[in-house]
Amino acid sequence: MRGGSKFALWTAALAAAAIGLPAALGLMLAAGLGPEEQETLRRIVSARAPMLAFVAVILVLACGGVVAWLFREYVGALRGLTEQTQVLLGVNDELRVRTEGAREVAELAAVINRLGEAQRRLRRDFEARAQEARARLEEERNRLAALMSELAEGVLVCNTDGRILLYNEQARALFAAAGEAAGGGLVGLGRSMFALLDRDQIAHALEKLQHSLAGGGAPPSTRLVAPSPSGRLLRIDAAPFLNAEGGMAGLVLTLADVTGLLDREAQHLSLLQTLAAGVRAPVANLRAAAENLAAFPDMDAGRRGRFVQIIAAESQTLSGAIDIALREYADALKASIALEDMRAVDLVRVARRRIAASLGIAAEEGDLDDGLWLRVDSFAFVQALAFLAARLRDEHGVRRLELSVRPAGRFAHLDLAWRGASVTPEALPAWESEPMRVGSEQTPLTLRDVLERHGGEVWLEREGAAQGAGARLRFLMPAGEPVAAVPRPGRAVESRPEYYDFDLFAHSGAARELQERSLSELSYTVFDTETTGLEPSAGDEIISIGAVRIVNGRLLKNEVFEQLVDPRRPLDPQSARVHGIEPRALAGQPPIEAVLPAFHRFCEETVLVAHNAAFDMRFFELKQAAAGVRFTQPVLDTLLLSAVLHPSLEDHKLEAIAQRLGVRVIGRHTALGDALLAGEIFLRLVALLAQRGVTTLRQALEASRDTYYARLHY
């Protein structure tokens, strides 16, 4: 230890001076004496040798005492003061330095504290002003975050290196792997797009966009369809994100799940193919037989009978093929892209409003079946209803209508009913074939077109022919499937979700050697585990892993990993007192072999950080072979880093460090709670390390290795 050798050196020097000076003086005096006097002196000295030796020892001890006192009161006290002052200066100006040293040192401490107080006041003042300026920016950002989370589509923004700068919850849900052991997911700030989508596809999109950007003209965009990890098909629209110079800074990707749509398209195509294939052969046979009959009217009766049989058989086959195709076509039509499932009640309300607004006719609600759904192109169908209402008003003076809906097998009856005016059966066919006009709005579509599109029908029903009796137009429309309301992703209440980080635009992925990269720009996964006990080699097991990501110097509280693990062994009731996990909570949780790969994916391309990391890593080492993963990334330990910074302070427990650095301690002793705490501490340690000139990962790792604690093994 540096302090120890210094202490020994000073003591030796002082003792040497105290003993050596009188001795040298004596020797000089003795040299001036005659031989007899010298002999006498030697006798006198040797007779008193024990006493002289005793005096020498006393002198050495006295020197040691003086040096020790000086060291404690001045040197040690100043060293302690320096460490505390560095904390005060660096991360926690609430801290007041204390010393047990001499009065002069105590006075210095008092001055430092006054300085600290002055700095604290300055900082407060500065922060208040900065806060004010930030509040406006924050508001803008909140608006962006809110907007993003309300979008139905998933949105991802990445830079040209494929690093994710912004995403919304919908995007994360679309890329969630089916049945993943933990909610980590692959979408996160600073994570690579290439883990989500095929590299070639993204590169192709980038190239295409860059090409059309160079060509000028309208802002380009491109579309691709790619599979998601859970096997869904995603339609991805990519548009460039431009920088100030007009160059491409990144991509904006909007994502939609089109699995269903593509299925329908495939269904239509296969229907056409089946029909073509099924019809070709029988038609060929029919034609051959018929042409023979026509060409050779005098053929013998046996041959003639044979051909006639062929015609009968082939016609039957053809009829069958057409029947099947039409049935399938009807089903395919119902799945048409333009049609959506809609609650019948809602459709009626929309139609009533539309009729009232554009025609001034009261349309009342009749009998409505609450649970009934329709499969409709709601815009076109409401327009058809309004069109018919307009015709009824203009040609027959109808002023009051009633709309009702009832189920009818695979269809629904939607009735547009009125009383009084008698409408002749000829009127409807005319209406069906004219382009629909409502007020000043006109479309080229006819009512017939709308019905064909739905596979629906309409007819007139009259209650007797008498004048003034009721009548109605009855629509037969395909019934739909109820659509479950999409659950909104739960939102973190306490803070704004951190789904974006545009500063990452500046980050270049051009890989500098990881070890030489600055601590402040690296991405980290700060994690903690809870275990059944302290001895991994004696069969203790992990029961919980919690982790949080740090990207670009920010702790991303929305990008966390939290998973309980079934230890497959009984829990020691004593350990439950530490982590508070009931054995019941672990039943049915995935085993470590399933959780470790998920965690491995979560911490991909990041540096691992943990408090007393050696302990956790020892557990991982024992399990990683069985889990089929290896944790090869660098590991930093907050315990060691704290010891690097404060070698003369004893206590490097998480809570003590937190207190020292002014980090508020909440939610301790869950894996995630401790990981969050360690994360905040780590960020402050990085700031302090920078003051000491420890700025790169290599320097941090080397400094950790050199500290005393690094020699402890679990």
Added chain:
Amino acid sequence: MAKKVLIADDEPNIVTALEFLLQKSGYEVLVAQNGEEALRQVEAFAPDLVLLDVMMPRISGYEVCQRMRERGDWRHIKIVMLSAKGREAEVSKGLSVGADLYVTKPFSNTELVARIDGLLRGPEPPGGA
């Protein structure tokens, strides 16, 4: 006395075939080439059954059917609709406007005759189907 069947269809090829088929099956056959003519023929000859094509010019089979059903004295006349369309909604519409049977083209001759026979035998009292 042979029962009377009116065939209303604007396609001569199918009319020829149907006329031949029904005569062979022992019916007296009348022919109309459009909806208006069909209604006139019904008025004039009071057939027992009308074979009605849906897609006819001027007045469609649906309308002929509806108008026939509005006449109380024609209630007993059976109506069989013939159509090249076969969508579920169209069949449903045909039956809703008063047809007794909806047959889609192409159809089997023997099956059509069997069903017409069945309709004209009617619900045989007592207890017949």
